[in-house]
Amino acid sequence: MKVQIPRGTQDILPSDVRTWQWIEEKVKEITKKYRYEEIRTPIFEHTEIFTRGVGDTTDIVQKEMYSFQDRGGRDITLRPEGTAAVVRSYVEKKMYGDPNQPMKLYYLGPMFRYERPQSGRFRQFVQFGVEALGSNDPAIDAEVIALALDVYKSAGLKNLKLVINSLGDKESRISHRQALIDHFKPSIHEFCSDCQNRLEKNPLRILDCKVDREHPLMGSAPSILEFLNEESKAYFGKVCSYLDDLQIDYEIDSTLVRGLDYYNHTTFEIMSSASGFGAITTLCGGGRYNGLVEEFGGPETPGIGFALSIERLIAALEAEGIELDTSDALDLYIVTLGEEAKDYSVKLLNAVRQAGFTADRDYTDRKIKAQLKSADRLNARFVVILGEDELNKGIVQVKEMNTGEQKEVEISSFVQQFTQLFE
Structure with missing residues (x-):
């Protein structure tokens, strides 16, 4: 199939x-x-x-x-x-x-x-x-x-x-209706079957016909404005x-x-x-x-x-060649290195989202370089780099993607400090 x-x-x-x-x-x-x-x-x-x-x-x-x-x-x-x-x-x-x-x-x-x-x-x-x-x-x-x-x-x-x-x-349309019937009736056989059916039922609809719109009688049809x-x-x-x-x-x-x-x-x-x-x-x-x-x-x-x-x-x-501004920038992308960091990132990711930010991480076990490329494709504003060394020290590396500026932030107060970056 x-x-x-x-x-x-x-x-x-x-x-x-x-x-x-x-x-x-x-x-x-x-x-x-x-x-x-x-x-x-x-x-x-x-x-x-x-x-x-x-x-x-x-x-x-x-x-x-x-x-x-x-x-x-x-x-x-x-x-x-x-x-x-x-x-x-x-x-x-x-x-x-x-x-x-x-x-x-x-x-x-x-x-x-x-x-x-x-x-x-x-x-x-x-x-x-x-x-x-x-x-x-x-x-x-x-x-x-x-x-x-x-x-x-x-x-x-x-x-x-x-x-x-x-x-x-209604009064104006009744007068116009009869004028349209009188106008089209002598030559209605030249029009499509739809127009022929509309002549008595609703002659105004003949003017909206796409098949016969070039017929000479279309251009000379009585105008509704003359019957108002x-x-x-x-x-x-x-x-x-x-x-x-x-x-x-x-x-x-x-x-x-x-x-x-x-x-x-x-x-x-x-x-x-x-x-x-x-x-x-x-x-x-x-x-x-x-x-x-x-x-x-x-x-x-x-x-x-x-x-x-x-x-x-x-x-x-x-x-017109107009492109709407539909950019969907990501606030934070978490890059992890090692199983322990990957496990911890689940809790960190949720904390950032609960604070009202958009956040994501890798779910396909890509290398750190590929994760950074993914963050770039997603137009992430910030990247958090988290590995075993960072976990042992109780910190994360926070990088602003536009400037390349990078600094260490304590994990325990990360969400609070990250929030301040947006103020």
Whole structure:
């Protein structure tokens, strides 16, 4: 049997995990500043959560979900995105009754989609996302966008482009929907089967088609911005005004519809403009989804959020040649010579760790020269050299690796004196 990883998944090895941990810590740091709290939902949900929440005309539901029946005959799906599950939890746990509104939540965890693996895209991938539920204030739209940009900028990315659009309210979308049907219907036979199916069900999704995006009718399709009623225009204008106040550059793209059915009003994407990043430039996408809470049986509750792929973020860092400072310096490495010293080092090593320092030693019986090389590879700040002579004298040799300075320290007071070296 050939043992290998499933297609579209990846092993994240220790040398790469440090990058992931750096990003995860940065995400937690930023969400804390914005007062978003973590929510953890199950990795699998009842399939209906996604068919109702994401939309049965979307590619995710029609083509990409990992769905199966459990032993009880229930339809189960590995979560392909985070918003539907968060909203399900919001309704089920009656978070709308919390006096602190809006509920500002974030999630970070694995998602699953059956799609063609490519650079920065996997069948199991990790998404970070935020959801703000309970506010119709356009200022929170700007806040959510600013938070997403903060994540990328904190990692050092510079080649970023923010694209925004408005899909309007229900009234605006009904008017636009009919205009799209009238526009595409005479030539719909020239489009792919997916677009033909979407014409009557959800014509807005035709604008998001990757197969027919070069068709001439795409460029001449009626813009949603032409059908916004006064209320929707005013809302979108406020969002843009707040972005201006925050000195956030953006482009308005009337063709930006996103790939999920639940969006309305503000939609946005953050893209990488770095050369060599690839044909798919989107890093992050999100928008407002007023009506989704009601779809799950909750009270009328507006919401907005976004999701970004950690894998795509890392790919963007590589495209811009950015290396994060993920150094994992070791405070102390104990070099031993002889069985008695090796035995004693177990107790000494534990004492140093209990004092709050990172410490290690050799476990493969290497010679003293090889142990010193190991300490150097591990970027140890200090090395303790311990042999039978040192034990007989009740001392250890302490060497600072950067300067080469070496001195004797009494074993009985070693931890105390070593602590002083870091003060």
